[in-house]
Amino acid sequence: MSxxxxxxxxxxxxxxxxxxxxxxxxxxxxxxxxxxxxKSGQVSSRRSLAERLGRDEGTITRWVRKYKxxxxxxxxxxxxxxGKVPLLRGSDLERLKQRLQEPSGFTSYGQxxxxxxxxxxxxxxYKTVYEIVHxxxxxxxxxxxxxxxxxxxxxxxxxxxxxx
Numbered sequence: 001m002s003x004x005x006x007x008x009x010x011x012x013x014x015x016x017x018x019x020x021x022x023x024x025x026x027x028x029x030x031x032x033x034x035x036x037x038x039k040s041g042q043v044s045s046r047r048s049l050a051e052r053l054g055r056d057e058g059t060i061t062r063w064v065r066k067y068k069x070x071x072x073x074x075x076x077x078x079x080x081x082x083g084k085v086p087l088l089r090g091s092d093l094e095r096l097k098q099r100l101q102e103p104s105g106f107t108s109y110g111q112x113x114x115x116x117x118x119x120x121x122x123x124x125x126y127k128t129v130y131e132i133v134h135x136x137x138x139x140x141x142x143x144x145x146x147x148x149x150x151x152x153x154x155x156x157x158x159x160x161x162x163x164x
Contacts, residue, residue: 005046007064009039011072019072028076030055031063035072088132092120097137105142109133 009016016036023029030053037043043052046064050057067075088096096116099105106112113129116122124132133139 005044007038007068009035011035011039013039025078027078031075034060034063035067035075087122087124087128088116088120092122093132093137095120096132097139100133100137100139103142107141107143109141 011019013036016032016039020029020032020036023032034049034053037049037052043049046057046060050060053060063075070077096112099115100112106115109126109130112133113124113126116124116129
């Protein structure tokens with residue numbers, strides 16, 4: 001014979017309902033739905049709860065145990081992998097940021113890659129340098145707009161006087 005399914009939900013039904021409406025992830029919605037159904041009395045057994053949620057009974061047991069031990073906050077907490085530590089960080093990143101703000105700046109990401117290798121002693125891939133400069137720092141390269149080699153200076157000054 002299995003253990004009886006008894007759980008005491010400390011949150012009110014209205015609180016669970018509002019939390020359920022404002023939940024952003026699917027995992028938190030499932031878990032809040034479980035608590036709501038248990039609090040409202042719509043479900044009384046582990047098996048019927050598992051069938052309604054489309055989960056295994058072991059999963060429901062694990063969720064209930066987590067709720068009993070850590071509360072709602074512990075039940076909704078999702079672990080995330082820490083990720084790799086960035087190679088370019090701290091003072092090195094600040095040096096690159098200052099160098100990018102100089103008027104001379106860099107004309108290509110390859111030039112930045114070379115500077116990082118010579119000045120900081122780090123070998124970074126071109127794509128990594130691009131992502132650091134473009135996405136993380138939001139910097140742009142100091143490249144003038146292209147001009148035609150056929151352009152004549154007297155026509156340019158005439159254009160500026162009459163059209164601008």
